[in-house]
Amino acid sequence: MTRAPLSLKLAALAGFAFLHIPLLFILLYAFTTEERSYAFPPPGYTLKWFAVVWERADIWAAVGLSLRVATLATLIALVLGTLAAGALARAKFFGREPISLLFVLPIALPGIVTGIALRQAFGLMEIPFSFWTIVLGHATFCIVVVYNNAVARLRRLSPSLIEASMDLGADAFQTFRLVVLPNVGTALLAGSMLAFALSFDEVIVTTFTAGQQSTLPIWMLSELIRPRQRPVTNVVAVLVIAVTFLPILAAYYLTREGEAVAGSGK
Amino acid sequence: MRALVAAPHEGTLRHLSDLLVRRHNLLVLILLMPPLLWLGMVYLGSLFVFLGQSIFSIDEFAGTIVRKPTLATLAELFHPANFDILIRTVSIAAAVTLLCAIIGFPMAYYAARYAGPRAKAAFYLAVMMPLWSSYLVKIYGWKLLLAKEGAIGWIAGRLGLGPALEAWLALPLVGGPSLSVSYTGMVLVFTYLWLPFMILPMHAALERVPNSLIEAAGDLGASPGRTFRTIILPLALPGVVAGAIFTFSLTLGDYIVPQIIGTSALVLGQAVYTLQGTAGNIPLAAAFSLVPILVMALFLTLAKKTGAFDAL
Numbered sequence: 001m002t003r004a005p006l007s008l009k010l011a012a013l014a015g016f017a018f019l020h021i022p023l024l025f026i027l028l029y030a031f032t033t034e035e036r037s038y039a040f041p042p043p044g045y046t047l048k049w050f051a052v053v054w055e056r057a058d059i060w061a062a063v064g065l066s067l068r069v070a071t072l073a074t075l076i077a078l079v080l081g082t083l084a085a086g087a088l089a090r091a092k093f094f095g096r097e098p099i100s101l102l103f104v105l106p107i108a109l110p111g112i113v114t115g116i117a118l119r120q121a122f123g124l125m126e127i128p129f130s131f132w133t134i135v136l137g138h139a140t141f142c143i144v145v146v147y148n149n150a151v152a153r154l155r156r157l158s159p160s161l162i163e164a165s166m167d168l169g170a171d172a173f174q175t176f177r178l179v180v181l182p183n184v185g186t187a188l189l190a191g192s193m194l195a196f197a198l199s200f201d202e203v204i205v206t207t208f209t210a211g212q213q214s215t216l217p218i219w220m221l222s223e224l225i226r227p228r229q230r231p232v233t234n235v236v237a238v239l240v241i242a243v244t245f246l247p248i249l250a251a252y253y254l255t256r257e258g259e260a261v262a263g264s265g266k
Numbered sequence: 267m268r269a270l271v272a273a274p275h276e277g278t279l280r281h282l283s284d285l286l287v288r289r290h291n292l293l294v295l296i297l298l299m300p301p302l303l304w305l306g307m308v309y310l311g312s313l314f315v316f317l318g319q320s321i322f323s324i325d326e327f328a329g330t331i332v333r334k335p336t337l338a339t340l341a342e343l344f345h346p347a348n349f350d351i352l353i354r355t356v357s358i359a360a361a362v363t364l365l366c367a368i369i370g371f372p373m374a375y376y377a378a379r380y381a382g383p384r385a386k387a388a389f390y391l392a393v394m395m396p397l398w399s400s401y402l403v404k405i406y407g408w409k410l411l412l413a414k415e416g417a418i419g420w421i422a423g424r425l426g427l428g429p430a431l432e433a434w435l436a437l438p439l440v441g442g443p444s445l446s447v448s449y450t451g452m453v454l455v456f457t458y459l460w461l462p463f464m465i466l467p468m469h470a471a472l473e474r475v476p477n478s479l480i481e482a483a484g485d486l487g488a489s490p491g492r493t494f495r496t497i498i499l500p501l502a503l504p505g506v507v508a509g510a511i512f513t514f515s516l517t518l519g520d521y522i523v524p525q526i527i528g529t530s531a532l533v534l535g536q537a538v539y540t541l542q543g544t545a546g547n548i549p550l551a552a553a554f555s556l557v558p559i560l561v562m563a564l565f566l567t568l569a570k571k572t573g574a575f576d577a578l
Contacts, residue, residue, distance in 0.1 A: 012377075016392055020392070022408055023403075040416050083297045084302075093291070093294070105313075110520070116538070116542050117317070118308075120315055220406070241400065248399070
């Protein structure tokens, strides 16, 4: 293999810089002493804003709500997405294509369309906006993430493993518990983590399905539109990066190791 | 070993298991029921209820919805003020898509053709991390960068590029009082947000270009530039189209970025947002919402012909 031309290397490097440098600036701003503007370079550095955020009950309430919503939405998506993947991974029947399209639809359509549609439906059914309507909205678009991960793994799982298990006398439930589940477990975990990160961060659908509740992204959005507490927002942004960073990293390693699924070479 | 092997179930459970193994369709049906009920009833139902209202109209005086089928609401999309919004949004989406392809191509190309296994793993991580990190935080980062007193202005000043930045901002259309209230800023932020969605399918398509084809072109006397134009680029095109599906549709529907960075002129997402909210004109909001869906349906039909779906 020949070496890459210098111009290509530089162009690729510039692209990666473009992709990563903006997030570094947020880290820098969390320590700035400047309160009223986004002045660069920061006139001084301080840790006091972390202490201020620590004391803020409203921010912690928003974090708590976001965590609870994300957990519940992920659980629902995990169950429904796995069921769907189990049904569609190897099945061939009439209507399979439109059904898989239906699972992708909530993430393929603009969030605002999904959001307003759900809001209208809740209004029509006279369901008051609450914690549960947020969860319902989030679960709808999280299903596809779990589904995608599970389908990819199930397709790599050799059907002969399942046949062997049944030939050896295991029934369908035992085969599921002892053969299928251990092989797809990491893919389900990875899908759940991505679903969690997606839900924790979601703002558009939440705008329409939340009542008075304020999730963390909703709180941040209001600060973005009308900045009132810039230093506090800087610190919250750093916290959000930290919270979403870990599940994403974990999901990446879980699916990588999963490439060596038992029987996939056959 | 014996302890490891669970005894087969007896009785009803075993019968149920046998039934599910023998009648595979029954199993598929049982598995499919709950997710289908959720998405088919809750989601698809609400979607139809909302979009279906585009054939109703609004009573100008009472402000209530007139439930009588009419094409008047859909025709309103072609009023100059509304049509401007559509043209503006589609132009921004096209600019973002083009910019994503230009910035992303060298990255995907380098990773697909020159990177070793370790560099490839680093590449995936370097693309996946920004893709999955918080959408609002990413926008916030750009708000910091683009502000008049922010880092881009400062760096431009230090490099002696201050006048160049001023000259760019003085241009009509792309300019504005500062980067954060100009189309330049808005397109930059969109490009940053959706770039990973363009890189991944492009990379997948480039990975599949067989080396033997490139070597054969070289053996037959083609210059590297010609090989690139006649072999690599056509074979990478489905990846670019697949990426464009994402960048285009994500830009069409977004209303958060234009609210925070950009001019006061509305884009489609903002129009839908104000129409359903303060204006209370659900029929027109539904009509506007149909546009990105139709544009994407058209896009997808064309994309299917280029084989873009294999590159996803």
